[in-house]
Amino acid sequence: MKLDILYIFPFDFYGYRTVHNSFLTIFNRISNYIHSKEVPPGCKIQEEYVDLRYEDLPAYTPENIDVYRQKLEKILLHIYSGFPFDMVSISCYSSFHYLNTVEVAAMIRSKINPECIIVVGGPHATIRPMDFNLNHLPRYITRHYELQSTPFTYLIKEEGEIPFYKLIRRYFRNGSPQKVHHKKHAKCKILAPELVEDLNSLPPLDVELFRRYEEVLNRNLFNLNIEFSRGCPFQCKYCPNSAHYINCYKKVRVKSVDNCMRELHHLSETDWLKIKHLFINDMIFMPKRSKKREFFEEILRSQRERGQFPFRIEVEERVDLCSKEDLEKYAQSQIIPQFGLETASKTLLARIGKILGVEQSTIRRGAEMYLRKAEELIIHANKLELPVSFFYVIGLPGTDRHTINESKEFFLEKRFTNTSLIESYNVNLRFALYHAYFGTYFYDNAEQVYGTKMLCEQWWRKFSGDQIYYSQLVHPSDKISLPEVIESYNLFLKQVFNSQNKLKNSFYSVYKYTYFKEWMDKVLALYEVIS
Template identity: 20%
Template sequence: MKVLITAIDSKFIHSNLAVRYLKSFTRDMDYESKIKEFTINDREGRILEEIIKEKPDIVAFSTYIWNVELISRVANLIKRVDSNIEILYGGPEVSFDSRSFLKNNVGEYVIEGEGEKTYRDFILYKLGKIKLEDVRGLHYKVNDIVYSNEKRPLMSMDEIFFPYEENEDLTNKIVYYEASRGCPFNCKYCLSSTSHGVRFLDIDRVLKDLMYFINKEVRLVKFVDRTFNCNSKFAMAIWDFLINQDTNTQFHFEISADILKPQEIELLSKAPKGRFRFEVGVQTTNDEVLRNINRFVNFSDIKEKVLEIEALRNIDQHLDLIAGLPGEDYESFKKSFNDMYEIKPEEIQLGFLKLLKGSSMREDADKYGMEYSPYPPYEILKTDKISYEELLKLKKVEEMVDKYYNSQKFNHIIRYFERKFELPFDFYYSLGMFFEDKGYFSKNIGNAEYYKVFLDYSESVLQESNKYLKEIIRFNYLIFNKKRGLPEFLRSDMEKEEEKSIKEKLKEQYSFKEYHLEKFKINIEKYIETGEILEEDTYYLFNDRAEYIRCM
């Protein structure tokens, strides 16, 4: 018997943790299992072809909001090619309406909830070792009638096998790891609120697992623990271990900033720069809205801790906001954005509320006048406080923030415009509306054009001269892009003789095979330090390592 354990990931660089858990949990059993990973960008036809080529008896799909529709279509195609191939579904997207999903889709089986033990028992059933009715946590369909077995209790974390294999190639992959399951909080929009309590792996086991990633020289390990620092002793043991390793691997944690303790911040201050990255779910800075979603914390407490981490200058922070929360109107969300922007984290994630199956937020939808899409990912369309049109405006802001702010490649340009608006939200909204008017959201524009946009925007919207802005854009461009062949709109007016003369003076210090010389009409150094624009010729050298040196 051959089972093809199949993942359709959101991006190629992701590695699916769930399918690896299933394979590792049954590695001692007498059957053939193989993991096959695709992405949502793959054509249905390619996915189908690759699956059929494997000649599986069973295809097991890992199902989420981002891939369920594609999986449903592929499963239907599999059945049309070979009706003898059985389909098994598992994952959060099928765990809260398992019977309905199975009734309305092709396939024979759905695993509800945690999958490891149920999958193992399912394989035992297929090997003739136990009866189908004894597989707890399984729903199955016979002659279009759906049957449901007894629910399965949560398992101990220590029963889980390490999901990655010794010979596995994880080059250029984002690797996911889980040291705990569950969450101590009860946020209404989150599926973690559907189960109570937190279960932890044995700490020695965790440290051993992490050494595997370090030895593999994995680029980024993302802990999927919902609130990593909910157990201070556990979190500090892991952080302390990782701080003392000689590695370039970066580790990403989702934390609750407000519960960080002084001793934790003291420990984190010792981390090498870039070793850790924190994701902090702020969601809103409106304390009343926080209470509406069962988050009993004040934004001031979150901000205090986030600023303490920011002051360490060694940990990147990714802060989340959610639009469409119950009780938050457009003006309140603008304030939340401006409050969070003031912190200046490395990344701002502006997301939109999703009313997930099984979440208590769905149960409260009528209470707050919420209309949401009935199709995955079940995104909010409007509430009694915010209209569909206002949410569309926020989507424009989100795209501008993601492209320009989060890339960290336009910082000097952004600073120029921030000073021209009373509030940062106003700038990103204005820029987003400019993109909309020009039709940029509906077409692909090249890398250089993302810089040129600022010149066009300044001229047509702000109606200002681009004399100084062009210098700032050129400087910012040269830090992150190829030095040769500057776009026409960014070229300086440095004469050939002037360039030759300067290079002659510097040739003993610098190799011009490595460095590129540029002239600017303003004092760039002063602008970076103070934001002040001072007319003065300055000369800089740039290399391909995003380094620059003022040479004259």
């Protein structure tokens, strides 16, 4: 008896506009976990992975919809002819995947294998499970496929390994596959969430599922995302950890350093895998200081004994958790940290929950210390020639003219012998406009607290190639509008790029400046249309 599982990663409205070239190891973790467990005697599991971002498909947009559906059906039928899957698992990893997730499930249910078990999971499914029931599905999809019930059989909330494995056990119960009946107007069944309490109980990562995309994955611009930990101890108000929807984000769990190193060596020794970039996409890299110290010791020992890894490693860091000594270890290990600075306004840092504390005086002092630390890290990284970068988000809820001026002053004030920070040191800022992600404190409360106004609250339901811009149509507060925020940053962007170009900082380029300026112009143009 066998079970053939097809894992599907759908079209991404975010990556469509940003060329976000990354492979996530979500399904690899699930697959590895399944194969580390027992299945009933005589039962066999086979798996395939298809990534619709890298198949021969046009962009999933209204102008392409007819051609897209024709080509998608052809691809799925071709897969099914050689691999007649019994179960499909689709990752709705972000809300930018939502519409295509529904489209793919509807096509499989209607045209490929009506009896197929279809499972959906991911953060969107966890926070908004109702979006996968019939009465919440996009009408342009339900009409086209004449759906009388949701195409989804099961929905997994939070982490996927244990619930998916238990679903497979039920499939094989009593030695025979369990039939699944789809009733008219039936809702998809939500499986009970279960967390992996000990990440060391997971088997080592194996990326064989990606073999189909070997050529794509090994291109220079692509990176592979892996994890060494799960959860975050902080509750920044723009992050899902600030709300109550995803409990697994609140529980910090870290792998042993031995297992982390084992995975790095396994990836570097996988013959067909020739990646140039590896991103460790933990919310915070090694959030426990003792683990971070141990990791640095082990990776440096490994590099002395076995040489450098064949890929560049990048990690997510927090300003307040990183020391100058850590930067030195990063430089020695040839690991590049990316910091979530978000803003350089003391006032806004407090408003977005970046600083811990209850008393306002404590938070204020914490914000001042945070920015002093950020400056120290910038200066020390320059001495080490370590190209660290800092995410800077424009238009966060709570923004007003005071916070904008405060943030600019941090970079422009001439406090270095008559020069500013950006005139004296390489300061690599990754600019981005704020996205109105739901499932956060800000999405639920910013309007009441700051007068924030989202012009398209359910932007993930917008079937448009401009969906990503809809997610950014947000007036940050009742003190300032979105167009005013963008206008106030136009000169600052020029100042940053010009100053950094004079320092010959290769992080910046005319292309990057033009790209982001055109991005903001597109958001403004869309704002003019819908306002």
